[in-house]
Amino acid sequence: MQPDFSEKRPRHGINEKMKTALICGISGQDGSYLARLLLDHGYEVIGTSRDAQMSGFANLDKLGIRGRVRVVSMAINDSRSVFQVLNQVRPDEVYNLAGLSSVALSFEQPVEALESITVGTLNLIESIRFLDREIRFYNAGSSECFGDTGELAADENTPFRPRSAYAVAKAAAFWEVANYREAYDLYACSGILFNHESPLRPERFVTQKIVAAACRIVAGSKEKLSLGNVSIQRDWGWAPEYVEAMWRMLQQEEPEDYVIATGKRHSLEEFVETVFSSVGLNWRDHVILDPTLLRPMDIMAGWGNPAKACGKLGWQAQYKMHDVVRMMVETQSTAAAVL
Secondary structure, eight states, X not given: OOOOOXXXXXXXXXXXXXXXXXXXXXXXXXXXXXXXXXXXXXXEEEEEEXXXXXXOOHHHHHTTOGGGOEEEEOOTTOHHHHHXXXXXHOOSEEEEOOSOOOHHXXXXXXXXXXXXXXXXXXXXXXXXXXXXXXXXXXXXXXXXXXXOOTTSOBOTTSOOOOOSHHHHHHHHHXXXXXXXXHHHOOEEEEEEEOOEXXXXXXXXXXXXXXXXXXXHHHTTOXXXXXXXXXXXXXXXXXXXHHHXXXXXXTTSSSOOOEEEOOSOOEEHHHHHHHHHHHTTOOGGGTEEEOGGGOOXXXXXXXXXXXXXXXXXXXXXXXXXXXXXXXXXHXXXXXXXXXX
């Protein structure tokens, strides 16, 4: 089954007011899928980029929705810029998906991680507080905040033990949102999402790196795929399903935080084996384990318990790791065949 990249038309009731959503970080994987979802629900969708005129929006193009989304310039670490955009757009819902998105890169750029995530989140919720309008706010949390979950799946009551600059920044942003929700009665919540993948992932993410390399090798490339620690375990889901959970969080009567996960864990070695076997190859013949790719600190096991999301949001992951691999490989293979 191929992922659905088709463009769909909005649905409105005759007397239903069109909602406006502001997506900060619209050019990324989650922002693009969320934009498509909101358009399908009849929203006016506005996205932000540091320089809207110069930025590329390839993911929006791939989904066939670039012409239906308005993009404005906003520097999320600049409080004046954030306030001006919120005041001009007057959104009903704000989705904060902006900021540095790479755990590995955060070891090299810790200041950027803290400024773009922690300061950026604070600028958004401070602006919402001062505007004093009915704005619902979603914050992209991260399972990285939990650190190593070990043999127990993390839920909303699991303590945070961040092990990277990215995770520290995400943990701080989570508590900022919780504090503003309680202190100022904002409708603000965080989704603590475990790993979620799609063909829109860039190759700096290990899942897409593996899929792209396997497809090139089966097509004749003589390259070797270099990986670090393949013993780590993760909870991998399908990104288009996870943005549905984001939207559902903002449709509830009361704002709450939710863990979003499949509830299943697999090692990176299993992921690699599944990818290579799906194209008829033995991964051990094509993969090199490179100790220089090991992180200063890594999480050995990370998986989540989505029971609260299932019970309160009616959300449950339909696609698990093997499904995700199949759809990513199919898309990559189709793209390679076209080229």
